[in-house]
Amino acid sequence: MIRFEYVTKIYMRGARPALEDVDVTLERGDFAFLVGASGSGKSTFLKLVLREERPTSGHIHVAGRDLGRLASWRVPTLRREIGAVFQDFRLLPNKTVYENVAFALQVIGKGKRQIENTVPETLDLVGLGGKEKRMPHELSGGEQQRVAIARAFVNHPPILLCDEPTGNLDPATSVGIMRLLDRINRTGTTVLMATHDENIVDQMRKRVIELRDGRVVRDQVQGVYGLETV
Amino acid sequence: MRLTFIASEVWQGLRRNISMALAVVIVTFVSLGFLGSAALLQMQVANLKSNWLSKVEVSVFLCPEASNRANCASGPVTTAQQDAIQQVLTTGAVGDLVKQPIYYESKEEAYDYLVAHDKDGYFSQSLTADDMQPVLRVKLKDPEQFQVVADATQNLEGVDVVVDQRDIFKTLFLVLNRATLIAAVLAAVMLLAAVMLITTTIRLSALSRRRETTIMRMVGSSKTMIQLPFMLEGAIAATLGAVLSIVGLWLTVHYLVEDWLASQFKTVDYISASDVLSVAPLMVLIAVGLSAIASLVTLGKYTSA
Ligand SMILES: Nc1ncnc2c1ncn2[C@@H]1O[C@H](COP(=O)(O)OP(=O)(O)OP(=O)(O)O)[C@@H](O)[C@H]1O
Ligand SMILES: [Mg+2]
Numbered sequence: 001m002i003r004f005e006y007v008t009k010i011y012m013r014g015a016r017p018a019l020e021d022v023d024v025t026l027e028r029g030d031f032a033f034l035v036g037a038s039g040s041g042k043s044t045f046l047k048l049v050l051r052e053e054r055p056t057s058g059h060i061h062v063a064g065r066d067l068g069r070l071a072s073w074r075v076p077t078l079r080r081e082i083g084a085v086f087q088d089f090r091l092l093p094n095k096t097v098y099e100n101v102a103f104a105l106q107v108i109g110k111g112k113r114q115i116e117n118t119v120p121e122t123l124d125l126v127g128l129g130g131k132e133k134r135m136p137h138e139l140s141g142g143e144q145q146r147v148a149i150a151r152a153f154v155n156h157p158p159i160l161l162c163d164e165p166t167g168n169l170d171p172a173t174s175v176g177i178m179r180l181l182d183r184i185n186r187t188g189t190t191v192l193m194a195t196h197d198e199n200i201v202d203q204m205r206k207r208v209i210e211l212r213d214g215r216v217v218r219d220q221v222q223g224v225y226g227l228e229t230v
Numbered sequence: 231m232r233l234t235f236i237a238s239e240v241w242q243g244l245r246r247n248i249s250m251a252l253a254v255v256i257v258t259f260v261s262l263g264f265l266g267s268a269a270l271l272q273m274q275v276a277n278l279k280s281n282w283l284s285k286v287e288v289s290v291f292l293c294p295e296a297s298n299r300a301n302c303a304s305g306p307v308t309t310a311q312q313d314a315i316q317q318v319l320t321t322g323a324v325g326d327l328v329k330q331p332i333y334y335e336s337k338e339e340a341y342d343y344l345v346a347h348d349k350d351g352y353f354s355q356s357l358t359a360d361d362m363q364p365v366l367r368v369k370l371k372d373p374e375q376f377q378v379v380a381d382a383t384q385n386l387e388g389v390d391v392v393v394d395q396r397d398i399f400k401t402l403f404l405v406l407n408r409a410t411l412i413a414a415v416l417a418a419v420m421l422l423a424a425v426m427l428i429t430t431t432i433r434l435s436a437l438s439r440r441r442e443t444t445i446m447r448m449v450g451s452s453k454t455m456i457q458l459p460f461m462l463e464g465a466i467a468a469t470l471g472a473v474l475s476i477v478g479l480w481l482t483v484h485y486l487v488e489d490w491l492a493s494q495f496k497t498v499d500y501i502s503a504s505d506v507l508s509v510a511p512l513m514v515l516i517a518v519g520l521s522a523i524a525s526l527v528t529l530g531k532y533t534s535a
Contacts, residue, residue, distance in 0.1 A: 050448070079450030090445060103442075106235045107451035155449070 001159060001190045002026040002049055007058035009044055009214075018044040020214040022058070026192060028158065031185045033201050034194040035225055036211035042194035045211070046161050049192070050082060051075050063158060080108060083152030083160040083189075087167035089144045091136040097123065097147050098132035104151045122154040126180055142173035146180065153184055160184060162193040166200060174200060198225035232455075239459040243435055244466065250431040251467045257427045258471025258520070259478070261420030262513045266479045268413035269509045270501055275406045277499045288376055290315065290366040290383050291390040294337065302390050307364065311388030319368060324382045329369040337362040363390060421520065424468070428524035432464050436529065457529045464521035472517035480506045 002025070009019040019041045026032055034042045047053040048060055051067050060067040063081040070078060091100050098119060105115045123129055126146040136144055145165055152160060162181065166174035178200055185191045195201060201208060201224060208223030209216060244251050292312065293302035319328055335343075340362040345354040368379060380392045436443065446456045484503040492500050 073453070076447075076450040076452050079448060081450075084448050090441065090448075092441060092445070103445065104449040106232075107446045107455055108449060109232050109452075109455065151445075151449070 001028045001030070001063060002192065003059075003061040004045075004048075005059040005061075007048065007055045007060060009041075009048060009053065010056045017056070017214045019048070019055075019211075022211075022214075022216055024209060024216060024219065026190055028190055029185070029188050030207065031182070031191045031204075032193070032207040032209055033204070033223075034192060034209050034211065035196070035201060038196075040211040041214040042211060043163055044214075046084075046163050046192070046194060049159075049161060050084060051078060076108075080155060081157050081159060083149075083155070083157040085145070085148050085152050085160070085162040085165045087164040089136075089141075089148045089168075091144055091147055091151075093136050095135075096132065097128060097134050097136070097139070100136070100147055101150045101154050104154055108155070110155075118154055122150045125153070125183075126150045127176075140173070141169050142176060145169065145177055149177070149180060149184070153189070157189070159190045159192070162191065162195075164195055164197075165193065166195065166197055171199060175203075178204060201225040236455075236459055236462070240462045240466070243439065243459055243463045246438065247431065247435050247463075250434060251463065254424075254428050254431050254464070254467035254521075255471040255474065257420070257424045258468045258517050259474040261417060261424045262472050262517060263475040263478055264413055264417035264420050265516065266475055266506070266509055266513055268410055268417050269512075270479065270483065270505060271406065271410045271413055273505055274501045275403065275410060277501060278406070279403065281499050286370070286376075286395050288368040288370060288379050289393045289395075290319075290368060291393065292364045292366065293388050293390050294363040295360040297390060299390060302388075304387070307388035311386070312364075315366065315383060315386050315389060318382055318386065319366065319379075324379055327371055327375045327378060329371055333367040335365045335367060337364045340365065421516075424471075425520050425524050428464050428468060428521050429528050431467070432460050432521075432524055432528045435463060436460055457525070460529055461522070461525040464525055465518050468517040468521040469514060472514045476506065476510045476513055 004022045004024045007019055007022045008017050010017045022041075022045070034045055036042055044053065048055055048067075049062055051062075051070065054067075062078060065074075065078055067078070092103065095103060101119050101122060102115050105118070120129070120132070123132060126149055128143065128146050128150065131139070131143070136147065139147065145168075149160075149165070160181070165181070166177055169177065174197065181191055181193065182204070205222045205224075208218065208220050208225070210218035210220075210223075292307040292315070293299075293305065295306050297306075316332065318324055319332055320330060338359045341354075341357070341359040344357070344362070348354050370376065370379065376394045380394065383389055384392050443456055480503050483501060483506050487500050488502060
């Protein structure tokens with residue numbers, strides 16, 4: 001589903017690589033954590049998957065596409081296969097919960113009927129049934145992140161990328177979000193989550209890919225956050 | 231769904247940036263007003279030209295009884311000389327340029343004309359018919375060919391001087407052409423201002439909706455879908471400005487030119503309100519073009535991946 005072949009990313013000529021010789025494969029339906037200190041290259045990894053950035057060298061394949069050969073006008077079709085969730089939620093403050101989720105379908109030209117069917121269904125899935133008419137500021141942080149997840153997942157993409165989705169949430173709320181991501185993963189969606197949160201990684205016992213200074217230093221099935229330091 | 235969605239985005243964008251949108255409307259209104267005025271002024275000049283030039287005649291003044299000019303040193307024009315001059319004006323290449331017949335005004339006729347128009351009797355008392363010059367009044371098929379006729383007759387025996395009334399109009403046309411030029415230059419400056427303002431508006435609009443466009447890019451919205459609302463906003467504001475300036479010009483021409491000017495000075499043909507309508511499509515086209523240029527130079531930077 002996602003394959004990095006010896007990928008190196010150097011943002012500015014002469015700078016230290018943000019990613020170096022990264023060689024990682026995620027199969028369909030995988031759930032993996034991307035961990036590492038701040039600046040280790042986690043967000044860069046996700047941006048490369050979304051083709052927000054392009055690698056300096058190496059090849060990237062996502063959802064059957066060779067991103068190096070993907071014409072820029074085809075990038076939107078790639079992004080329709082990927083849901084993305086961020087630490088800062090990125091909701092539209094002047095739209096209701098329902099409208100925020102519907103927006104993602106409207107802007108890719110989906111029909112009215114499909115929107116009316118899938119939006120409530122997705123809001124139920126993330127546990128926000130009954131809160132459709134709330135505005136984002138009337139929701140807790142956890143609820144706002146659920147809206148963001150609903151928006152990312154409403155088009156049922158095969159891949160879900162999460163960049164520190166629990167970064168702004170307390171531990172209890174974070175657990176709820178993790179349960180939700182796990183449920184989404186069980187529908188067959190590949191989930192890749194960048195995080196700092198040791199507790200979550202340790203609890204979930206999923207695959208852990210650890211980056212240090214842009215290099216993969218660990219790729220462990222059912223790992224914990226910081227194996228070496230234990 | 232797509233259309234209603236885009237329409238609602240456009241509407242929200244216009245409402246959110248209402249003052250900028252109004253600024254775009256006003257600037258396009260003023261700049262296209264100048265442009266339209268320049269075009270109409272030029273049309274009026276063309277009208278005047280065809281109006282007056284067709285009335286223009288070349289007057290070949292023949293030698294009078296007493297003249298101290300070099301051309302007439304040999305005395306008043308003789309019948310033979312006059313026949314030779316007529317001959318030149320009616321035959322050959324020059325004859326082809328001249329509307330036949332040529333009108334001959336004798337010195338007696340010239341005197342009668344003077345008496346009839348000199349109510350105080352000042353001139354008619356002190357002058358006699360012999361003081362007047364016989365003259366050949368020549369109308370041209372193409373008034374611009376004055377020089378050819380003048381050259382052919384100027385140096386003939388018995389000709390005093392060749393006068394073209396067109397000289398009188400030259401100054402007037404010069405003034406009108408300058409006015410057109412000034413209006414055109416002002417229009418160009420204003421159009422530049424319009425492009426820059428529309429560019430700024432679209433940029434601000436794009437920046438103020440960065441959140442939306444970021445999300446749109448993330449969920450795989452096409453470039454067209456992302457940029458169209460901004461383009462439409464610019465185009466709508468600019469078109470509104472164009473429509474306002476068309477209405478303004480129409481009212482000006484209708485009330486100022488057709489109703490007032492035409493009743494004050496009846497001798498010439500004036501541009502009409504329908505002339506405004508004939509330049510209207512061009513003005514709208516220019517407005518849309520301006521906003522399209524502004525969109526192109528702006529949007530790539532602010533909404534692309
Ligand atoms: N747009 C950019 N231009 C230049 N350098 C960048 C850019 N984005 C990231 N970097 C650099 O690349 C390196 C990796 O950054 P990245 O954002 O991927 O780290 P991260 O692991 O996500 O960190 P954090 O945990 O703080 O989010 C850093 O040294 C950063 O300064
Ligand atoms: Mg990051």
